[in-house]
Amino acid sequence: MTRVGALIVFVAALAALAGPLLVGVDPAAQDLAQRLDGPSWAHWFGLDELGRDIFSRVLAGARISLIVGVVVVSVSSAAGTLVGSVAGYFGGHVDEAISRIIDILLAFPGLLLAIAVVAVLGPSLTNVVFALSLIGWVGYARLVRGQVLRAREFEFVQAARALGATTPRILIRHVIPTALPAVMVQATLGLGGAILSEASLSFLGLGVQPPTPSWGTMLNAGRTHLLDAPHLTIFPGLAIAVLVLGFNFLGDGLRDALDPATRRQAT
Amino acid sequence: MLRFFARRVGLTIPVLLGVATLVFSLIHLIPGDPAQAMLGESASPQDVAELRSRLGLDRPLLDQYISFLGGAVRGDLGRSLRTNEDVAGAVLARLPATAELAFAAMLTAVGFAVPLGIAAAVWRGTAIDYVATTISLLGVSIPNFWLGPLLAIVFSIQLGWLPVSGRGTWANLVLPAVSLGASLAAILARMTRATLLEELREPYVAAARARGASRARAVLRHAFRNSLIPVVTIVALQFGAVLTGTVITETIFAWPGIGRLLIQSIGFRDYPLVQGCILFIAMTYVAVNLIADLLYGFVDPRIRYD
Numbered sequence: 001m002t003r004v005g006a007l008i009v010f011v012a013a014l015a016a017l018a019g020p021l022l023v024g025v026d027p028a029a030q031d032l033a034q035r036l037d038g039p040s041w042a043h044w045f046g047l048d049e050l051g052r053d054i055f056s057r058v059l060a061g062a063r064i065s066l067i068v069g070v071v072v073v074s075v076s077s078a079a080g081t082l083v084g085s086v087a088g089y090f091g092g093h094v095d096e097a098i099s100r101i102i103d104i105l106l107a108f109p110g111l112l113l114a115i116a117v118v119a120v121l122g123p124s125l126t127n128v129v130f131a132l133s134l135i136g137w138v139g140y141a142r143l144v145r146g147q148v149l150r151a152r153e154f155e156f157v158q159a160a161r162a163l164g165a166t167t168p169r170i171l172i173r174h175v176i177p178t179a180l181p182a183v184m185v186q187a188t189l190g191l192g193g194a195i196l197s198e199a200s201l202s203f204l205g206l207g208v209q210p211p212t213p214s215w216g217t218m219l220n221a222g223r224t225h226l227l228d229a230p231h232l233t234i235f236p237g238l239a240i241a242v243l244v245l246g247f248n249f250l251g252d253g254l255r256d257a258l259d260p261a262t263r264r265q266a267t
Numbered sequence: 268m269l270r271f272f273a274r275r276v277g278l279t280i281p282v283l284l285g286v287a288t289l290v291f292s293l294i295h296l297i298p299g300d301p302a303q304a305m306l307g308e309s310a311s312p313q314d315v316a317e318l319r320s321r322l323g324l325d326r327p328l329l330d331q332y333i334s335f336l337g338g339a340v341r342g343d344l345g346r347s348l349r350t351n352e353d354v355a356g357a358v359l360a361r362l363p364a365t366a367e368l369a370f371a372a373m374l375t376a377v378g379f380a381v382p383l384g385i386a387a388a389v390w391r392g393t394a395i396d397y398v399a400t401t402i403s404l405l406g407v408s409i410p411n412f413w414l415g416p417l418l419a420i421v422f423s424i425q426l427g428w429l430p431v432s433g434r435g436t437w438a439n440l441v442l443p444a445v446s447l448g449a450s451l452a453a454i455l456a457r458m459t460r461a462t463l464l465e466e467l468r469e470p471y472v473a474a475a476r477a478r479g480a481s482r483a484r485a486v487l488r489h490a491f492r493n494s495l496i497p498v499v500t501i502v503a504l505q506f507g508a509v510l511t512g513t514v515i516t517e518t519i520f521a522w523p524g525i526g527r528l529l530i531q532s533i534g535f536r537d538y539p540l541v542q543g544c545i546l547f548i549a550m551t552y553v554a555v556n557l558i559a560d561l562l563y564g565f566v567d568p569r570i571r572y573d
Contacts, residue, residue: 104285107553109507116545119533120296196410203412230420237413245408
């Protein structure tokens, strides 16, 4: 399953990087005379309501989805790791204050807060990335805090402290690396989550705006043509499901490889 | 027991205050003048000034904050900019529709996932297990805003069995509930399988079998009962995802609930109504988590002493 996941992610990354160039069809080119035409040899996934080639738009949409996923997960995991390690390492009032902020943010269902933030800031790709990162770091912070609380009692950490290593050095060289495997697993699974969230926001009209091709926006446009052109809905949705499935396979595989306890539980 | 309840309720108060503070600050995140943003660029300065005063935006921030909190406690969340309707009243009027959808989705998920998870654990490594695992992986990966339209294409458009949108009869509820409950079902099925497998390895299950209990009895009366706590935990934790999911599902199926009201209010830049919907959904989520925590304390005494 891990290999299948890796293959799916690899193909999606390739499509995002070179897809529109390889296909040779401009995702924005319109052919109004053939609008809503179904899949054919010339247009594998058919044409949309403006006569644009859905296959090339799905490939171009992969770029948006992966960019959002990678940026959101990078920002969230870096911020969450930093905040979580500070909370776990220093403990006391610092930990108390950070933990309360985490509790408050976790009191919001994740996507709801993103909807709220995008609603006030306005729909755009940048605001989607900002909103998803704003909620994304919380999960990493909680995870890393737990790992660091354990790691700070390790003998090698205490030895580094006794040898006079500075706090940033202890955190960066000794404490944070112990949390990295767990962060890596969460980040891989989080990529799928971020892609789904971006697509959800775009579907609701709060994310990427037309004419930029995004899978969520394409699905939203397909809603009005469910009856006469279901292919507008089928292909972008399939792309989301397959890519998210790929990240889930990959994340599950990584977790099994890095944490034998969960492997025992799952089998 | 009472001390555990009091402590858990006490811990919720700062969270509620934080949630209210975040919702209050939303309106102040609007770039530029919030009143201008709500009315649009073409609004006259008099209209903007009037709205600013109506929303209290011309008062000191602390004043605004205190009056927002006071209003929230009294259930006064202001009035809709578009319809002048009382915000709390508008949200509460849509509550039955959202509650109906959320509960139907959770019931569908539990009704489908628990038997599937049990079957996958009992017949581990067989075709049943592989099918169940594949279904649950697909369920986690398929977005509900795709599943919903797909179900509508098949069951409403092709087969004509179920209505495509609206609320009224049980038939209207089927597609939204299935589309909303699918991902919860997938997570629950995986969780049920994993926890039941753990329990099936315990000696008390073998002891029950040795005493002459049938396999079904050993699984359902002994192992499954003990695997229920993590399963119930997941149901409670996933309630937030279900609540957020209602926003999308209600939009797809034109279901007249709070989620659809939220998206419509965003479209009209009716920020008091946006704040009201978000505050209500977040508070409900906090309350459900609190109730779930209190129930665990009741069910499992070890939790009370942690």
